[in-house]
Amino acid sequence: MMRVYFWLCLMLLSVSARAELTIEITQGIASSIPISVVPMKWSGAKALPVNLGDIVRSDLERSGHFSVLKPDDMLSHPSQEEDVYFRDWRLLKQEYVVIGEVKLTSADKYQFRYQLFDVFNEREILTQTLTGKVSQFRDIAHRVSDAIYEQLTGIRGAFSTKIAYVTTNSLRTRFNLAIADSDGAREKVVMSSKYSIFSPAWSPDGKRLAYVLLEDTGSKVYVQDLSTGKKQLVSANKGINSAPAFSPDGNKLALVLSKDGNPEIYVVDLATRHWLRVTNHYAIDTEPNWMPDGKHIIFTSGRAGKPQIYRVNIESGYIERLTFEGNYNARARLAQDGRFLVMVHQSAKGEPFHIASMDLTRGLLQILTSDTFLDESPSVSPNGVMVMYAAKYNKRSILAAVSVDGDVKFLVPSKSGDVREPAWGPYLN
């Protein structure tokens, strides 16, 4: 397995907000695709505040599917097709080359044109022109990464998506719910509290976040509109109010209430406030997550003595156990249209907690992580490729990511304090 250690200082690239997270790639795939992203031509007098090429390079590198040539190792930095000498790129063992140019088109608008070449066949296979203001440069760069990634892997890119997470100071006296770009840049704190915030969950349109606030009187569930910042109390019943999850259509919330004495899964219609109790068992039932069909919910239950993953049909109440391997399986999420379960897994009592995936069609369980400690809160990218999770690493709480096949790994530590509870947002375009 190829191991690359690669530090990216995203803070230097950030426009208005200091990025709280950094990224350290620890493992990429052995057969990664060699690609060169030539520094973009810019003829302006002043340097551009955001380096588009750097962002595209770090996106592709972080995906684990590409080995990206450093600009210093290139023989030339062409920006026009006629200046691309394919022999030179073949000499550098490059399979693909990206060139491009940024131009100012009006007072504050820029035009960005790029071309992707197949070096072996000596032909252009993708070209796009995007326009935007300086404040949109990061969005443009991630769009370019998405398009290149999809062109070369056949899988939709998820670089343009957002992540939500919770940061805490070491004394745990302040909790910030933040959202950031998928590379950790442009962090925005959307909610700050002296109380613990956890289980953030995105609405399918990416416009709202549900989360739990653990106040002195107990846990409560809120839904916050990200554009207005307004938060709405959804559930403050006696006992536990927790583990919110939006339905695929965004109209309902699955959550956990213990108002009748025991944690059970409920579904609430957010418009009508009609409540439906889904489970009824004296054991712990928690961590609901919707199947893509909107008719089934997977959840964690202690009904067999130890937590395992189950699936319930909301209408019929029919319950089926999904996991049998291991001492502790909890907090399952789905990847690739429900084909894979991704969850917290402990193989046997006393063994470490890691992230595992299970192919539901074949029943095969694979432990994905090994270098981190107390792995929890897995969240899957919308293209079903990567899992972001929280873990302990060098005595700190950090975020880390691993591909659903276990081949790609990177760490996302916070610059200061602890970071937990990642939630990967949906596609926004």
Added chain:
Amino acid sequence: MQLNKLFAVSLLSVAIMGCASGGGTEEGTSSTETVVEESQTQAVPESPDVDVVTEEQVQAQAENPLLKQTLVYFGYDRAEIRPEFKDVLNAHAEYLVANPQARIVLEGHCDERGTVEYNLALGERRANIVKRYLIVQGANPRQLESVSFGEERPAMVGSNDSSWAKNRRTEIKYQAR
């Protein structure tokens, strides 16, 4: 008679926590100019994290030192009361029976292992098992509230067996009247 309310050792701990949180602010708050919406509950005057000990309790504690023990510990992923805590809980139950006006909040906690949500549920079980035990021993259900803090409010920081053992607990908290 109101003056008889004694603020015990915990006042000191509040003072210490105050200093500590003051020192920690530079680390926790983040960095951006974006509007930070404060937690709704912050508008409400903060209830100080102080155990108010009544005169009756002080007397009762002098008569039965077991009442000073307000922590019940649990095994890993367990929510059963261990035999060694039964005398302590019996003493609290007797006190509740003798003092019908006394109120208790039972706070259930977990260690950091396992998932946040499963631990929130487990913490509730730890609070409720103590609640049920006290009711069986004669306490009135109206005297007892339970709340789970899951793994969110550890008594000891540190990812090791000794910290974890101290964090798997139910705290018995007498309420001010």
